[in-house]
Amino acid sequence: MQEYKIITLNTGLVTASKSNYLYHASTHKYYLKPGEDDTAILPVAVFYVEGGGRKIMVDTGMSSTEIADKYHHPGSTQPEGYTIMDQLHSIGVDPKEITDIIFTHLHWDHVYYLSEFPNAKLYVQRAEYEYAKNPIPLYYKSYEDPRLPIEPRIHPQWEGREFELLDGECEIFDGISVYPTPGHSVGHQNVVIHTKKGDYHCCGDLVFTLDNFKEVPQIGYEITPPSRFVDINQTWYSIVETKKRAAGIEFILCAHAPEMLDLVGKVLGE
């Protein structure tokens, strides 16, 4: 099977509340101390994958500070040098060389600067694409839907681009496959990358901290559910499934877990 190497890049920092994103309300007392600052500063990690003559991205990350702050999470920042273009240049890759982009889902902080990738083929689950085109108003911001009544109107980065639409679990290339992990969004998927060290599972926003994979024995939970999702049942089963498939926690990569900051710039899988 084709082996790849993976480099973690960070495209910015978003602010989120620990109680509203990281930990489900039923688990707060096991993770959050009363009176403690509830703010979490989370990375927006994406993964550059190289092998078999391909240069692949798993997601492309977040927008400028201005857009993130105005339309999304106030206080979020994309410091100088953090755009996906700068991050790729820092490892000697030109965005125009990217052959493929596989999206875990189509929320704003996973799809930015797509126009800088004119030669890339785009992959997403069909269910995610269909939903992203017509979300309920609650998710207008998440998908940058032009119906969001803020001026100037905003449009999704992928507007006008063609996608290769995936239906469920499949192999995209030798050594790279996807499987559905719905729950955070309707058509969320994990991307599995084969390396010399083992298979890494890029799980996007399925979780917000690796704590989400821990048991909470006091209440009989086999995982710690997060508190941001469209469907908690699906989120639950998707986390259990990811845990079952991955060889260990060190093989799980996610977009926003603070633990990802330790991996930025390092080569995985060699």
Ligand SMILES: [Zn+2]
């Ligand atoms: Zn996200």
